[in-house]
Amino acid sequence: VAQLCQHLEELEQTNTQVLIITFGSRQGAQIWLKETCSPFRLLMDPDRKVYHAYGLERSFLRSWNLRTILTYVKLLASGRKWRGIQGDSAQLGGDFILDSQGKILLAYRSHDPTDRPSVQDLLAILRSIRSS
């Protein structure tokens, strides 16, 4: 999300609505919003019904693999605050891009927490929708 925030103008040019979905607590979400630039709409899915509907996976082993632990160590070393684990730490995230009709053009389910499509890849798909 922090990387998306650095491309707000490009996102606006593609006329894209960004929706951030979390299963975390309302209190945790409020803290998260304060700590990120996020101008995006943050939606609460405490029961993870939408996570399930979109096929987001959960895996403890993949969530806590060596690459993930190293990423957390780097983030903490760079000054990121650790607020503890909130909710199901095995739940994995993902990114979906839909066109104006609601058709899925990207269904990306993270293999592990560090696995996300690049912002450039996301923008390329969004631009292609805009120009089609």
Place this chain on the structure above:
Amino acid sequence: MHTLDKDDFAPDFVLQTIEGQSVSLQQSLQGKNSILLVFLRHLG
């Protein structure tokens, strides 16, 4: 159970913002060229 994939139509949903406002996917699509859904992990 079918796993959603490219070219499927995304199922609608209604979720609340932290302020308690209900937001649906269909509503969010109106007037937009595209939607980017970002599913987060835990917020820790």
